[in-house]
Amino acid sequence: MNLTHLRYFSVVASQQSITKAAELLFVSQSAVSKTIKQLESELNVKLFDRIGRTIKLNRAGKLFYSYVNDSLNLLDRGISSVSGGIQTSEQPISILFEVGSTLIPQIVNRIQENLPNIRLNIAQHVQMDTDLQQYDFIVTTRKIPKYFTAPIISEEIFVGWQSNYPNATVKASTLTNSQFIGLGKHNQLRKTIDDYFRKQQLSINFKYETDDPATVRGLIEAGVGVGFIPAVTWQTVGKSLHLAHLTPHTMRRTVYLCSPVHQLSNVQREISNELVEIFVSAQKKELKI
Known part of the structure; x- marks a missing residue:
């Protein structure tokens, strides 16, 4: 099966006629018929019902046509995008x-x-x-x-702080009296944290709140309090802190x-x-x- 087979099939399917398809493709009717037969042979399924000199897509043909048409349109867009050069955008x-x-x-x-x-x-x-x-x-x-x-990605969210801690895990229930540094309640990371503890019927104390993630990271690094550190998107600050997995369930987003x-x-x-x-x-x- 090659691109020519698919393009010939697409035209025949849209025209429901070998004659009209041959005219549009600027090839002989025999060439179109041969290509369709080769395609059907390779797929091991009939794509058209032939009634006298007319042809009509059957159930298998209609299904195959929907995929071929979408694929050819996408391919044409890709060819157009690279053959026309890389676009620039007037609007940012x-x-x-x-x-x-x-x-x-x-x-x-x-x-x-x-x-x-x-x-x-x-x-x-x-x-x-x-x-x-x-x-x-x-x-x-x-x-x-x-x-x-x-x-795009999935990442674990650790507990992080400056003080020495001997374990690599910490129970969520033991954090209720800790002093946390966090983002405001409308921030997406804060919502993930709140949802996690709400599901476990726990509440934690955010003593310091700010709308700026960089400020949160700076305060945690300064040892002001405890924070939550996403493993991928906050990896630079996390390298300077002691980190622990939350248990009994890890926090992820x-x-x-x-x-x-x-x-x-x-x-x-x-x-x-x-x-x-x-x-x-x-x-x-x-x-x-």
Whole structure:
């Protein structure tokens, strides 16, 4: 089976006629008929019902046509994107980072190196009622309704602090009297933490709260209190702390790449590929205990 077989089949299926298909393809009717027979022989299934001189897609043919048509359209888009050269965008690509802000410098450097003509608008701290439609991509741990959502990585969330602690695990129930440093209640990491302890019918004391992840990381490193350290997205700060797994259940979260655009432009597709590659690469260096 090759691309010619599939293109011939697609035209015959759309025209329901060997004669019309041959005219559109600028080949002989015998060439079209031979190609269709070769395709059916390779698949070991009839794709058309032949009634006299007419042909009609049968059930198997209709099913196969739906896949072939989608595949050819996608392939044509790919050929068009590379044959026309790499696009540039007059409008900047806007990305909202609800999580993963530590990777922003690496992301910007990577895009600047590989896609130097692309302009970026990066947001981190937004109001709850912000219109998310303004962003091309949102890096988050929540699934946004009606948005295209793709999981990028999954990461464990450790407990981290400066003091010496002999064990690699800590029971969640023993943390209720600890003084925690954390983000505000509307932050995605904070929601993951709150959900974890709520399911275990426990509450913890956030003595210090801020809306800035960098401030949280700095205070934990300074030994002000205890914090929660995502293994991938906070790996730089975690290397300087004592870390422990939560028990009896580990705390985990999934990071998603979301977009209101369901059919990405070539530029958006390239940006999404870069984002995914950076997060996947970061996961290979995740914190270990």
